[in-house]
Amino acid sequence: MSRTRFGTDGVRGVANVELTPELVLALGRAIARTITATAFLVGRDTRRSGPMLQAALSAGLGSEGADVVDVGVLPTPALAWLSAARDLPAVVISASHNPFGDNGIKLFAAGGAKLSVETEAAIEEELERALDPTVKGPRSLEGHGVGNLVAETDVGDAYVEYLGSLLEGRTLEGMRLVVDSANGAASGLAARVYEQLGADVVAIGCEPDGTNINAGCGSTATDTLSAAVVEHRADLGLALDGDADRLLAVDGSGRLVNGDELLALFALDLAERGQLAGNTVVVTVMTNLGFRVAMDARGIIVKETPVGDRHVLAALDKDGFSLGGEQSGHIIFRTLATTGDGLLTGLILADLLARTGKPVTELLDGLVVRVPQVLVNVPVPNTELLEGAEAVWSAVAEEQERLGDGGRVLLRPSGTEPLVRVMVEASGDGVAETIAQRLSTLVEFELQVAAATHG
Numbered sequence: 071m072s073r074t075r076f077g078t079d080g081v082r083g084v085a086n087v088e089l090t091p092e093l094v095l096a097l098g099r100a101i102a103r104t105i106t107a108t109a110f111l112v113g114r115d116t117r118r119s120g121p122m123l124q125a126a127l128s129a130g131l132g133s134e135g136a137d138v139v140d141v142g143v144l145p146t147p148a149l150a151w152l153s154a155a156r157d158l159p160a161v162v163i164s165a166s167h168n169p170f171g172d173n174g175i176k177l178f179a180a181g182g183a184k185l186s187v188e189t190e191a192a193i194e195e196e197l198e199r200a201l202d203p204t205v206k207g208p209r210s211l212e213g214h215g216v217g218n219l220v221a222e223t224d225v226g227d228a229y230v231e232y233l234g235s236l237l238e239g240r241t242l243e244g245m246r247l248v249v250d251s252a253n254g255a256a257s258g259l260a261a262r263v264y265e266q267l268g269a270d271v272v273a274i275g276c277e278p279d280g281t282n283i284n285a286g287c288g289s290t291a292t293d294t295l296s297a298a299v300v301e302h303r304a305d306l307g308l309a310l311d312g313d314a315d316r317l318l319a320v321d322g323s324g325r326l327v328n329g330d331e332l333l334a335l336f337a338l339d340l341a342e343r344g345q346l347a348g349n350t351v352v353v354t355v356m357t358n359l360g361f362r363v364a365m366d367a368r369g370i371i372v373k374e375t376p377v378g379d380r381h382v383l384a385a386l387d388k389d390g391f392s393l394g395g396e397q398s399g400h401i402i403f404r405t406l407a408t409t410g411d412g413l414l415t416g417l418i419l420a421d422l423l424a425r426t427g428k429p430v431t432e433l434l435d436g437l438v439v440r441v442p443q444v445l446v447n448v449p450v451p452n453t454e455l456l457e458g459a460e461a462v463w464s465a466v467a468e469e470q471e472r473l474g475d476g477g478r479v480l481l482r483p484s485g486t487e488p489l490v491r492v493m494v495e496a497s498g499d500g501v502a503e504t505i506a507q508r509l510s511t512l513v514e515f516e517l518q519v520a521a522a523t524h525g
Contacts, residue, residue: 075197076190077485079378082165082174085119089173091126093201097175098130100196102217104189107159107180109137109217111152113144114163115255115313118280119173124163127175131161132217140221145255145314146176147411148229154182154408164255167290167311167398170283176313182408184380226259233417234266236406242420243268246304248320249416250275250295252288254312256413263413264420272302275310284311289318289399289412296324306423306430308416315379316399317412319419321430329399330361332419334438335430336401337370337393339422345392346370352385352394354378355480359441359495377482379410441477444506446492448513451521453483456490459516462509469494469505479505481513490517 075081081097083089101110110131114120120143128138139158141149146162153160157180165172177185177193185193199205247269251257257276265271274294275287284290289309299307299320307320319327333351340346350371353361357374365372373391375381379402382394386404395401400410407414423430456462462481470479477496484491492510496502 075194079166079184079380079485080162080174080176082168082172082487084171085117085123085173089119089123089175091122094123094126094175095130096200097193097197098127098132099134099200100130100193101161101177102131102134102136103196103200104193105159105179107136109139109158111139111141111149111156111158111160112163113141113149113160113255115146115165116143116253116257116278116280116283117163117165117170117173117312119171120163123173123175127161127163128219132219133211134217135211135215136217138217138219140219141225142221142223143255143258144226144229145259145411145413147315147407147409147414148226150178150182150409150411151229151232151407152182152225153178153180157181162313164313166313166315167252167284167288170281170285178409183383184409187380230259230262230266233263233413236414236417237267237421240421240424241268242424245306245420245424246270246272246302247416247420248272248274248295248298248302248304248307250288250292250298250307250309251314252284252290252310252312253278253282254284254288254310254314256310256314260308260310260314260413263417267417269420272298272304274298288312289316292318292320292326296320296326300324306420308412308419310412310416311399314412315410316396317401317415317419318399319416319430321434323431325431327430327434329395329397329401330358330440331434331438332399332415333357333393333395333401334361334364335422335433336403336418337365338368338437340393341368341370347390347392350389350391352382352391354382354396355482356397356493358397358438358443359478360439363441364438378485383409441495441497442502443493443495444502446506446510447484447487447489448492448510450488450490450514450517452517452524453488453490455517455520455524456481456483456513459513459520462513462516465509465512469509473505477502479509481509 162176
């Protein structure tokens with residue numbers, strides 16, 4: 071069976087339309103049947119649909135005899151940390167940076183790492199059986215056999231303390247930060263992470279109402295943060311996404327610092343201190359060409375993976391590397407965490423400024439000369455049709471040949487939405503835009519025709 075429900079980061083969809091309570095109930099049963107565990111940790115972000123879907127998931131897990139530890143609203147990386155600390159699998163109800171109407175199910179194996187593709191495939195196969203009313207499940211439990219549900223709403227405190235311990239006695243005293251929690255899962259604890267270390271924190275985007283997650287705030291909309299940094303004369307602005315597994319930053323002048331720039335800063339800092347394992351940083355195919363050039367000029371090896379933190383983590387673990395990440399700000403410090411952690415990334419960035427006594431602007435000066443990059447999201451009826459679109463791939467090859475080593479063309483289906491992402495990097499005024507538009511038009515036309523042909 072082809073995998074159609076799991077994307078690059080779990081199962082996502084419009085809550086109560088695509089991601090219904092009935093589906094999530096069945097998914098909970100499938101997870102419990104596939105993953106052997108006596109208990110599961112379950113948390114969520116601040117979306118209105120979260121409690122509804124969490125109840126359905128917990129019911130599914132419990133109906134198969136698994137206990138459920140309900141940790142309430144908690145950032146995804148905190149769930150991963152707790153999963154590692156307790157050696158229990160964890161489930162997060164969140165659609166990360168997506169609009170509030172969406173929701174999703176993210177899964178961590180015991181130990182805090184994302185599930186393997188093989189395990190996700192097994193869950194999906196079991197899910198289809200759970201959804202089929204003619205197929206009886208492997209067991210029918212009653213009475214004492216049903217799983218127990220317990221609530222633990224204070225685990226965030228331990229996570230905050232853990233992050234604070236990582237500076238090993240150093241502080242952030244004298245530093246002013248603006249922290250934007252995107253009205254998401256970190257709203258109640260983000261400021262505390264930095265305040266406990268002596269920073270003066272201005273907290274914004276921390277008043278969730280169930281519908282305002284990622285709405286004009288956080289890492290998907292940094293203008294408000296930029297203005298706040300300038301207004302409060304802050305040293306640094308930190309922008310989380312809805313579940314706090316990624317982070318972008320803003321310097322003292324209000325300029326956005328993207329994931330590639332952050333990763334470059336961290337790679338150089340670790341290399342200079344002899345802590346960059348293998349003298350290598352792991353990135354995805356979406357990382358800007360300018361990053362690769364900057365690392366090459368400084369003797370740092372760049373290893374490339376497909377898009378998705380699962381692939382970054384796999385590469386880190388395979389060869390024992392210590393640092394990897396994505397342009398989106400999803401950065402993994404492998405010796406400290408099992409997944410991307412926006413709060414941890416912000417902490418390490420603030421510590422870097424404190425240790426060097428330099429602002430972000432000075433640290434970044436001349437480091438990454440960004441090659442113009444254009445990303446166009448093309449709505450398509452079926453992303454699977456891209457693989458067989460010969461006219462599209464022929465055009466891509468022609469454009470890449472013209473660009474040579476001075477640019478890149480990348481087409482890939484989204485793992486979470488019905489989109490084909492067309493990315494072009496090229497020097498020269500308007501060159502990348504022209505190529506991206508030409509290819510996007512072709513993708514839309516060819517896949518519409520293919521969809522009509524295949525019915």
